[in-house]
Amino acid sequence: MPDYWDASAILKLYAAEDDSEYFLNLTSALDKPIFSSAIAATEILCALFRKETEGVFKAGLAKVTYQRFRSDCETGRILLVPYGGDVLEEVERIVRIASTPRRPVMIRSLDLIHLATALVTKSTVLVATDNRLRTLGSRLKLKLLP
Numbered sequence: 001m002p003d004y005w006d007a008s009a010i011l012k013l014y015a016a017e018d019d020s021e022y023f024l025n026l027t028s029a030l031d032k033p034i035f036s037s038a039i040a041a042t043e044i045l046c047a048l049f050r051k052e053t054e055g056v057f058k059a060g061l062a063k064v065t066y067q068r069f070r071s072d073c074e075t076g077r078i079l080l081v082p083y084g085g086d087v088l089e090e091v092e093r094i095v096r097i098a099s100t101p102r103r104p105v106m107i108r109s110l111d112l113i114h115l116a117t118a119l120v121t122k123s124t125v126l127v128a129t130d131n132r133l134r135t136l137g138s139r140l141k142l143k144l145l146p
Contacts, residue, residue: 002035002079004123004142006114007043008130010036010078014044014065015051019129022146026127034127037087037117038080039110044069081117090116098136105136118142 012023027034045066052062072078081087091112098105098112107115111133118126119140126142128134134144 001124002032002121003030003125003127003145004114004118004121005034005036005040005078006111006126006128006130006133007036007040007047009127010034010040010069011044011047012129014069015048015057019146023127026145033076034078035118035121035123036078036080037114038082039113041070041073041080043110081121083113083117086120087113087116090119094119094136094140097139105132105139107132107136111136115140115142 009023011017012020013027048057048062048065051057052059057065069078073080094112094115095107098107111130114128114133115126115136118137124143125145126134126137127145128137129146137144
């Protein structure tokens with residue numbers, strides 16, 4: 001079964017953050033590609049250029065880094081799953097789970113797409129750092145990393 005990575009976790013492979021080493025070590029131990037939603041490409045592109053705009057990256061580094069990410073997608077290291085009807089059906093099911101009156105999870109739309117894509121790809125492991133995504137992922141019986 002594939003491991004599913006949220007965009008925030010993938011970003012740590014390309015932009016040095018305090019916990020990036022942990023995520024780099026996870027990928028070095030993998031003998032299979034990372035799965036994520038096609039929306040991750042847009043999320044990563046925006047995050048990289050935000051880092052450049054904020055001065056975390058020097059000028060031009062966002063473009064170069066995004067090209068590295070795209071290259072990893074083209075070589076199959078990262079497989080981006082299209083957002084289609086199968087994902088939408090899972091989104092509709094998961095939003096009902098997130099909206100239970102006793103224990104609601106205020107999940108964002110893109111996070112719903114990520115969780116639905118993880119389930120469509122039959123992933124059993126969710127690599128993510130967002131707490132709401134992790135809470136709902138746990139309810140969906142996904143193993144959480146870290």
